[in-house]
Amino acid sequence: xxxxxxxxxxxxxxxxxxxxxxxxxxxxxxxxxxxxxxxxxxxxxxxxxxxxxxxxxxxxxxxxxxxxxxxxxxxxxxxxxxxxxxxxxxxx
Numbered sequence: 001x002x003x004x005x006x007x008x009x010x011x012x013x014x015x016x017x018x019x020x021x022x023x024x025x026x027x028x029x030x031x032x033x034x035x036x037x038x039x040x041x042x043x044x045x046x047x048x049x050x051x052x053x054x055x056x057x058x059x060x061x062x063x064x065x066x067x068x069x070x071x072x073x074x075x076x077x078x079x080x081x082x083x084x085x086x087x088x089x090x091x092x
Contacts, residue, residue, distance in 0.1 A: 001026050001078040005035060008086055014042040023082070028061060029072040031082060046084060056087040 005023050007015050015021050021039065025031035036043035048054050052072070059066045060083040066074040076082060 001076055001080070003031055003076045003078070003080045003082050005031065005082045005084065008084055010086055011042060011045055011084065014039045014045070025076055027070075027072065028059065028066055028074045028076055028082070031076050032072070058085045058087060059083065060085070 001024065003023055003025070005021050007019055007021060009019075012018065021035070023031045023034040023038070025034050032043050032046060035046075046054060046057055046059070053059060053066070060081075061069070061074050061076055062080055064074070066072070
């Protein structure tokens, strides 16, 4: 399955500056594996040392937050949009 992955500004150094890249995979886990194959280093920014999604990184398949779906096993149908969104903290 081919999907479009939207890359946040902070991770674009791994994609040569591209804001969107294509990736293959039937699940989010497979998509991240394919991203890593083609854009080495990106998986370490999305996954922790245990291979789980980092606490402060939100990932959506289409409009669904994968944390409320099947996590890394969330299906990624052909043509789906995957968004990687780092959490932003701050304030006064």
